[in-house]
Amino acid sequence: MPAALFIPRALLFLTHPRSFSSTPKMSISSSVNSVTPRLRGVVFDMDGTLTVPVIDFQAMYKQVLGQDMYEAIKLKSPSGIDILHHIETWDADKQRKAYEIIADFERQGLERLQIMPGASELCGFLDSRKIRRGLITRNVKSAVDLFHQRFGILFSPALSREFRPYKPDPGPLLHICSTWEMEPNEVMMIGDSLKDDVACGKRAGAFTCLLDETGRYAAPEYAAVEHKPDYTVSSLAEVISLLETKFDLAP
Template sequence: MPSSLLLLKSVLFLHPKPHSFPLSHITAMSTQTKTRLRGVVFDMDGTLTVPVIDFSSMYKAVLGETEYRRIRQENPSGIDILHLIESWSPDEQRKANETILDFERRGLERLQIMPAAGAAELCGFLDSKKIRRGLITRNVKQAVDLYHQRFDIMFSPALSREFRPYKPDPAPLLHICSTWDVQPNEVMMVGDSLKDDVACGKRAGAFTCLLDEKGKYDSDDFAKVDLEPDFKVASLAEVHSLLETNFDLMP
């Protein structure tokens, strides 16, 4: 099914908007009738894996210290470096991409799965319920392949940034929904980025769950954000009970 048609269908099947609580207080959304959930799509870096890339250093290396500070001040929710460099000249883009890839390659050497009661346990629970598992990352395909090989936990489809357009555009999530033959409002997007993962899920019409292990999104910088997740958790272990409490998980 074309992405444009699926996007139209997702608008027609949007779930009710959650209550407008402050972001730091969003932990669950209670409904009288549980919604059927047929798939969960995960971000990779910082969600399924322990964060290993120093993004601040990477952005400074690409942008320069002064420009980094200026853009960071204008965008407190985070810098979208991939979209930012798309407007640069071909030579500038090449140099920027080389720098980004260098940071990512070094990150691959330190790739670690989320600790106990995290990714492996949650994926096992989803498998027991016959809930599909997908993955969307802005990292490269090599990183996804390494994750599959090293941890023996498979996601399908697993879309890296070679799939265009990438998050926060809803296209990759809509592609997964089309592949699974499910509606976006039967899927949840789980990730640690408000601007990438939650935005992608919301734009597609899916449920969204923000992973915030260190309380980053409790800061004043995010007190008045327009974009709010349906759920907010401090660990992947909390997603297990969240799903059982709020959704119909029958296959």
């Protein structure tokens, strides 16, 4: 597995003061700093963000964990279940069976792979402004390769599950910042998961944008989660306006 390389000065940006709001529609956070922040790079999640959700994660979690363990873990973790970290604590034979189940769900998902509405337009906008774009997913490299091939939109770096540590650890995002020679507070993480994408971005010190198409994260059980997004949008189409109005996009 490749090792994440960090710029020491990036550690200075593991936290930075910002306040935020979260609603089903695009929400704009307020900041104690009146200076418009500069944005030089955007990092995307893949499943459910760049691609239409096709994997039934609840069914997958139940099959891997069993109904009782699934219910117990869900009760303790309102923002979502980190199935990969649970599997890592199991013995080798149990891990192998779990990964076989996950791989089967992922293969079925690849057969129905569709690009998310607004993704192509957003990537074209980023290219026009010379803003770098990367990808971090907990899916496998073959899924990333298929996305690149099928839709002709390339992300670099594109870090899959084979890269360790994976989200919600900030390591993958800090690795991309290091590769781009950018500070984390010049980068935005966009994804549809509070527990993976938003947590990864906040821990790295990046801006975060939650894609919440249905408004599910406005439910009361998510009010007390540790990591909340700086911005929330209901579609990728809203991100262009968000970037234009809230950030300095000059090269």
